[in-house]
Amino acid sequence: MVHRIRNQLNLISLASRHIADLVASNEIVRAMEVAEQVQLATAGLQSTLSQMHDLEAGHDLKRVLVVEDDSIQRRMIAEAFRESGYFVAEADNGNGAIEYLYSAAQPDVIITDLSMPSCSGWELSRVARTSPVCRGVLLVSLSGNAVPAATEGFDLTVAKPVDTKVMIAQIDQLLASRDGERDAA
Template identity: 40%
Template structure:
């Protein structure tokens, strides 16, 4: 896959994790934008061209991933955005509605790559 024309929004509150995910995606050829919480991500989604996919942490300050997904699924312009959860929330936590897939932390980069490949084929 040539990912060069695909853009991913990484929504993660931990700077080190955000940076590592961005570096991994850039190495695969994706364009990457980042947000440190759900509110920042929502502002980016509403003010910039829609990314190909969004990687979403669930437990964040300001606005959680669950809250962000309520806004995304309620907005017709954002509703079709493929979302992959990347979270340490654990298997006992239910996922927000409309998630393409989930990768637990620590992240298995091969699983993540497979989910992003699926998102770009939609």
């Protein structure tokens, strides 16, 4: 987590310098876009620090990996989960998600769009289902036109546009059920 904080601080620092350069060259619109990225990075840093505080207090954080090529959708879903007390990691395609899975702590849930460039949600689900790294991970698909046959192998399918409150409630229920089964075993 310290590594994540260091990366977020570096991003904020670099972006702040970039804003100054853009303003100096009269690229105000681009400077505003970068400022928005700084604001998002700052919010992410605050969320990470809050999660560290929760860990120190003994709270058991659930981890979710949000995989979505649409950055607006990804941020909306990620922020909703952060506000619900989840530790959130993000990837913009299946390849990024697979890289994360083999380099970081195992998530409890992977939420993935089905149609993405370079590595789709279907490909990601096949890797996750066959990998010992992902044993017990819940797989959730996001789709604008999901049909049952297309989402086979997923624990839950959520239709787009996503109602984050409903999705979080469904995932909380699935996790509680999974954890209850583990406790009974």
